[in-house]
Amino acid sequence: MTMRLHAARIPTITHVPEQRPGGALEPVSHEPVLASELVSLLAPEPGQTAVDCTFGGGGHARLVAEQLGEEGTLIAIDRDPAAAARFEEFAATAPCRTRFVGADFAEGLSALHGEGLRPEMVYVDLGMSSMQVDAWERGFSYSYDAPLDMRMDTRQEFDAADLLNEWPESRIAQALRRFGEERYAGGIAREIVRRRPLRTTADLVAAVKAGMPTAAQFGGGHPAKRTFQAIRIAVNEELDSLEAALPQAWEMLPVGGRFAAIAFHSLEDRPVKQFLAEKARGCLCPPELPICVCGHEPEAELLTRRAVAPGPEEIDANPRSRSAHLRAAVKIAEPNGASA
Numbered sequence: 001m002t003m004r005l006h007a008a009r010i011p012t013i014t015h016v017p018e019q020r021p022g023g024a025l026e027p028v029s030h031e032p033v034l035a036s037e038l039v040s041l042l043a044p045e046p047g048q049t050a051v052d053c054t055f056g057g058g059g060h061a062r063l064v065a066e067q068l069g070e071e072g073t074l075i076a077i078d079r080d081p082a083a084a085a086r087f088e089e090f091a092a093t094a095p096c097r098t099r100f101v102g103a104d105f106a107e108g109l110s111a112l113h114g115e116g117l118r119p120e121m122v123y124v125d126l127g128m129s130s131m132q133v134d135a136w137e138r139g140f141s142y143s144y145d146a147p148l149d150m151r152m153d154t155r156q157e158f159d160a161a162d163l164l165n166e167w168p169e170s171r172i173a174q175a176l177r178r179f180g181e182e183r184y185a186g187g188i189a190r191e192i193v194r195r196r197p198l199r200t201t202a203d204l205v206a207a208v209k210a211g212m213p214t215a216a217q218f219g220g221g222h223p224a225k226r227t228f229q230a231i232r233i234a235v236n237e238e239l240d241s242l243e244a245a246l247p248q249a250w251e252m253l254p255v256g257g258r259f260a261a262i263a264f265h266s267l268e269d270r271p272v273k274q275f276l277a278e279k280a281r282g283c284l285c286p287p288e289l290p291i292c293v294c295g296h297e298p299e300a301e302l303l304t305r306r307a308v309a310p311g312p313e314e315i316d317a318n319p320r321s322r323s324a325h326l327r328a329a330v331k332i333a334e335p336n337g338a339s340a
C-alpha cells in the first residue's frame with residue numbers, strides 16, 4: 001500500500017503549557033469509549049510521553065493528559081483536518097505538553113519513530129468519531145442525503161464517488177464482501193454499476209436496496225449499513241493503515257511501554273489480536289518437537305487475555321460503544337533479545 005503523505009511533509013503543531021487559561025475544555029459530542037479501562041491499562045504516570053493515534057474529539061487524550069502532568073507529553077495524531085482544529089482547543093487547556101501530527105497514523109508513527117521518539121504508551125481508538133458521522137455533508141451516514149465523500153482526510157483526492165463510479169463491478173463486490181461481510185455483495189455491485197453515475201448517499205442506498213432481496217431489507221438493521229462500512233473502509237484504506245501501524249507502534253515502545261487498541265468490528269479487532277498474540281508467543285518450534293530448540297522469547301505480555309468490552313451501563317449511556325473491543329499489551333523484551 002502506498003501512504004498518501006510523506007513524512008517530511010507531515011504538519012505538526014507543538015504546544016507547551018506555559019500559560020494555561022483556567023476552565024474545562026469545550027464539550028465535544030464524541031463520548032470516549034471504554035475510557036477508564038483504557039487509562040487503567042495504559043497506566044500513565046507523570047512525566048511520561050503518550051501517543052494518541054486517533055485524537056478525534058480528544059476525549060481519551062484529555063484523560064491520559066491529566067495523568068501525564070506538566071512534565072509529560074501527549075502527541076496526538078489524526079488524519080482529519082477537523083480534528084486538528086479541535087486539537088487547538090485541547091492544547092490550550094491541556095495540563096501537559098502537546099503536539100499534533102496531521103497524518104495517517106501509520107505515516108505519523110513512522111515519522112515520530114524516525115525522530116527517535118520512545119513513548120511509554122501508544123494507543124489507537126479505531127473507526128469514525130461521532131462528529132464525522134454527524135457531519136452529514138461528509139457522506140458517512142446512510143441517514144442523510146449527501147455527496148458521496150466518506151474521506152476521513154479531506155485533503156485526499158479519492159472519495160466514495162470515485163470508487164463507486166470508477167471501480168470495476170468485481171472489485172466493488174470484493175470490497176463489499178471483504179470490508180462489509182455483505183451477503184448480497186454481487187447483486188449490490190451490479191446495481192451500483194448499472195445506475196452509474198451515483199452522486200449522493202441516497203443513490204447508494206437505493207442501489208443497495210435494489211441489489212438485495214426485499215425480505216433481506218428488514219430485520220437486520222439498516223440494509224445499507226454493511227455497504228457504507230465497506231465503502232468507507234475502502235476509501236480510507238483503513239485496514240492497510242492498521243496493518244502498517246501495528247509494527248510501527250510496537251517498535252517505538254521501550255521495554256515496559258504499553259500498547260492498547262479499541263476496535264469496533266472483527267475486521268479491525270482480528271489484526272490487533274493476532275499481532276499481540278504473535279508478540280506474546282515464546283517458543284516457535286513445531287509442536288512435534290519434544291523440547292524447544294528455537295530459544296525464541298516473547299516480546300509482549302498480554303494485559304487483556306480476552307478483549308475488554310463495555311458493560312451494560314456504558315452501552316445504555318453510549319450505544320455506539322456496543323461493539324467495542326479493547327486489547328492491550330506491555331512490551332517485556334526487544335525482539336531476539338536485542339538491546340533497546
Ligand SMILES: C[S@@+](CC[C@H](N)C(=O)[O-])C[C@H]1O[C@@H](n2cnc3c(N)ncnc32)[C@H](O)[C@@H]1O
Pocket residue numbers: 030031032033053054055056057058059060061077078079080083103104105106125126127128129130152238241242
Ligand atoms: C473513534 S474516533 C477517536 C475518538 C477519540 N478517541 C476521542 O476520545 O475523542 C477515530 C478518529 O481516528 C481518526 N482516524 C481513523 N483512522 C485513522 C488513521 N488511519 N490515521 C489517522 N487518523 C485516523 C478519525 O479521523 C477519527 O477522528
